[in-house]
Amino acid sequence: MAGLTDKTEMRAYQPAQPTTESAAASPAGQQLAGLLTHEDLDRAQDRWRVARARWGGRRSAPLRSLSLIWLLVGPGVLVFLGENDAPSMLSYSAIGTRYGIGFFLPFVVLTFVMGFVVQEMTVRLGAVTHRGHAELIFDRFGKFWGLFSMADLMLGNFLTLVTEFIGVRAGLSFFGVRPGVAVGGALLLVLGAIATGRYWTWERITLGLAIFNGLFIPAALLAHPNWQAVGRAFLTWSPLPQGNRPEIALLLLSVVGATVTPWMLFFQQSAVVDKGMQPRDITAGQLDTLLGTVLAAVFAVATVLATAPLFRHGINAADFQGAEFAQALQPWIGHVGAMLFALGILEAGLVAAIAISTSSAYAFGEVFGTAHSLNRPLREAWPFYLILVGSACVAAGLVLVPHAPLEFIVLTVNVIAVLAMPPALAFLLLLVNDRDLMGEHANSFWQNFAGITVTVLLVCAGLGFGIATVFPGILGG
Amino acid sequence: MKKGSNLLNRDHFKKDRARDSQQEIEAAALSARPDLKHPQVVLSLLEADQVVAEKQRTRFGRRPLSFRVRLMLWGLRVYVIIMLVIVAISVFRAVRGGG
Known part of the structure; x- marks a missing residue:
């Protein structure tokens, strides 16, 4: 199959219009036939499977739906289980340890509702425009705003990536694995996932790993939570957290940052594009996002419940990382429970490391116009893979550097994510309301209402944090 | 078929x-x-x-940005910069306090 050889033709940029027209029937169909890439072939094969599942043949309707969901599920589940990452799970653990079962349980679920509102928009954007988020921002708003948004993304992604490797190191330290071996093993896994040169395989491997986020459920069950208190917390949003109010404000912000972050927008939209989703797949994409939201919310709540015994027994967990939580929990949830908890932290770091490094690579490729697909072989998309592996290697290396400012990074990562989110949401809302791009798939009144509410809440949360920091006395802390 | x-x-x-x-x-x-x-x-x-x-x-062309949209984007940009300074202050205090 011919590659992209006609450079003269490539330079003649023309304004695009999203279209649902088949490429074979388009005016440029004959011309495109000679320019197909490996990426197109792999994507066509994925589309063929989806078309077959939709068509169904002899299969019954429920079987056909299941088959379709199996094929189209992926970006939504991955983005939410990826965001249940090491710093997020540590934030949920901190909640369980400091405040037990109470206000924070429904609050955590609320943040996931906010996450769904935001991520669902990226599904529509990706499926309709077939462009990644970074590419759309550069195209529609220009280089000036695009570079700002990339700077936010790259800074946030790098810091988050470092914390993922801290999580991997902390999770494996429970089993006595040395930091170098733990971090090196995680890097090998990132390499292994992309080695297949196929989006579909990468997605299934990462999904397979991500499902181990569910290890927090047996850990929670072993903690024997008081289900009446859990029910009361969800119904009444109480008891309210008591104590140092600036610290509570920081924790609230860090819980929001554990669920709604810029990398998620960029990652899911790019993954939807790489998966080859089309406007007719939007409902399946929304279901995928909903499934991811529900799973991640359940696992997050399970983490709070698993660590609640530390609150009941008055354990001070101010300086705990992953392994310390697991060790401290051992007397109450047993060795198996503690082991599951440590493995959960390890998984959280691993999956997020894969997803976040991929998110950076997608954004880089979209902005610089280089090949950016997991369906491309290394020789065709080496800058994409270089960024993916390079960012993971630098972050992993930093974790092993003695006296590196890891404490600084852990403290700031979720907060920076929340603070960078309002501008990212503004671009998202502008794009998804752009009828030239989205046509009938543009936001409805209620989708805008929900999106704007989330943005305003995030700005208020950030301002509250700022006030609590600059004027600590104002909140009575 | x-x-x-x-x-x-x-x-x-x-x-x-x-x-x-x-x-x-x-x-x-x-x-x-x-x-x-x-x-x-x-x-x-x-x-x-x-x-x-x-x-x-093909590329999607630039969309014209109204004054209100530009004002909003600048406002959010200034917000991020100010908040990042506040985060730096907060972390500096936390690290110094902890150390």
């Missing part, structure tokens, strides 16, 4: 492509195993602006 048949194995693509209707190509795409060596089959499975070459050839 006959179930399980593979229209793409027939020679008619090579003999007279012009005669093939879009429906035939799409039906072929749903056959047991599509011949992805045939560009028309690949193209029939993808939307026009999903093909890499088409995406590289």
